[in-house]
Amino acid sequence: MKKVLAFLCAAVLLSTSARALDVDAPSALLMEKETGTVLFSKGEHEKLEPASVTKVMTILLTMEAIDAGQLSYDTVITASAHACSMGGSQIWLKEGEQLTVDEMLKAVCVVSANDCAVALGEQIAGSEESFVERMNQRARELGMNDTTFQNATGLPAAGHVTSAYDIALMSRELILHHPDIRKYTTIWMDTLRNGASQLVNTNKLIRFYEGATGLKTGSTDAAKYCLSATAERDGMELIAVIMKDATSAQRFEDAKALLNYGFSTYSLVNVTADQVLAPIPVSLGTQATVQPVIEQKSLLLEKAKAGTLTRDVTMTDHVQAPVSAGDPLGTLTVSSGEEVLAEIPILVGEEVPRITWSQMLRRLLRSAFLAG
Template sequence: MKRFSTIFLAVLMLAANLPSAFAMDENAGLSLSCASSILMEKETGTVLYDQDSHAKLEPASVTKIMTLLLVMEAVDSGRLSMDDVVTVSAYAAGMGGSQVYLKEGEQMTVSEMIKCVTVVSGNDCAVALAEHLAGSETAFVAKMNQRAKELGMQDTNFVNCTGLPARGHVTSAYDIALMSRELTLNHPSIRQYTTIWMDSIRGGTFGLTNTNRLVRFYPGTTGLKTGSTDSALYCMSATAERDGMELIAVIMKAPTTAQRFDDAKTLLDYGFANYALVNVYPDAPLSPVDVLLGVVPQVQPQLQRDCRLLVNKADANQVSTRLSMAQNLEAPVEQGQTLGQLDVYVGDELRDSIPIISAQQVDRLTVPDIFARMLHQLLMSK
């Protein structure tokens, strides 16, 4: 058993050093108009296409992905409720750019304000939410930058929560993909807002139409956020899902709004055409493992986690598994104890190793238990 554990740990260390993303197709030959872009698969975080993705550029209103992330984290942690009422300050009401023309003292629920931020990029609502959560936009921006560091966003410095032009307010396509992934992966309820095409507020008197045209015109679109200023030009983080795989396409500094959407569609089309997420299972159901000196003779093994493998579609039929299990397993066995592993290969390349664990605890027989069992077997043999 000790020898098996040593081998297993060695294989785990090898697997931990495997690249989290396989090599990208450097010759994809995509024709894009933007200055910087990236395509990322959401579940694994694998980068599928990269065009100068660490260039530090102005993000315009794509900034609000971080604003929405902090708001959704507060909602999902219980610190904030969708039904909470936000009272608008004079400062929030005075925001320029995209807005829903909030008035000082006007009240609106958190849910309605999130809708305004996601659908029409309301700067006034973004600031009102920031003030409600942190007391001031300045304090909220400090939280934005702290969260950016936690996510590994090394190219980013936020100066405001809206993306309005400000000296030193920069990020990168890669960092935008990171915060987009965090928002969509861990706060999926944001999709009920980011997929709205048309809606209204104030009892139907003020109409909203999504700035993200892909919501209406690109099948599978799930969001996420557009942005544009004279200096940032046209930016967006576009998310879409097909066949159980969601992609994040980030476009920075496209020359026109039409080219921004065309670039995003080009990236998404490329991803969906060439990659797939494959569910991986053992070739056969896992058989019970014999346990020496256990109060029960066998223990049922199970996979520690599911395996979903991102593969190039051309390699989908090359996925295979190899199973290794402990021999001469002796009680006691703890629930969750490692019993083996399932290695997943694409061709000859090891792509994942999944621990196989005990589904239950098995206690060791005591000396009286052993004598009682022997006596029972003796009586049954007569």
């Protein structure tokens, strides 16, 4: 049902003026975080080198390891010779130097530190090679079909490719399920090593774009200039992906153009019925009623339509046990004028088993006793 709803949303949205928008980058994509709706795309499945935007996956796996209890922000990591040999963007770790996960995440998110990205991967998986296997496995799980990772950093390597669409998928997974990453990705300037190491964010949008929340820059001679830019306004967060732009300045201009288009054209509307959904009677159940729930919480709409919504509920008047959580009870239809924008399922909120003969007998005896 979620796929059907996503298709309906996409069909409505892609019929708008997105075709009139363009960017200089040969590959680009704009996605809304909550629904995953693509609002603009250009060469979105072209397999290109992502440079340090690769580190979105490195950061995602680090955050998942923290959630799983494998790491904590206070875990101390000792830098290996391999991690210290990376070159490129780095904080110049020395072999044997110790920093916490918190400090290394900050270095990766703010200055794209290759040495810290590899050190995190080694801590999680034992080696960078094993960590890259996890990166590719996670990519497959997310449906990143254009992607093959060869390292944890995005440093040039044969066959290390992804697409704007795939970058949006992993960026969405990170910011949707790990919002705490913002405490790193929104840093403009900071320090490490008790103030000895200065950090300035490679993502200039953090300072100069209203609502910027992240996420990751990248550039090499082959990849040129890449960016996964996230920003939030009025409760809606957008992901703008730019690949292979000609200059650093142009990637930020292209990202701003996509974000400005998204924020000026669309709104994220909370989906609720006009009235409280009353419990539905359950026949032959272990309880007398079940509470309907609306699974879909938000709907992405053109701003012109968001202010003219009507909501109509159609729902069954009773159900017969047994019922399972997620069984259909009805539909919430959201319309703008005569146009139906979405038909959202109303579902059973909890399991209700069928009453047994012994339970029914006890219920009848209790009713008779109370009546007497």
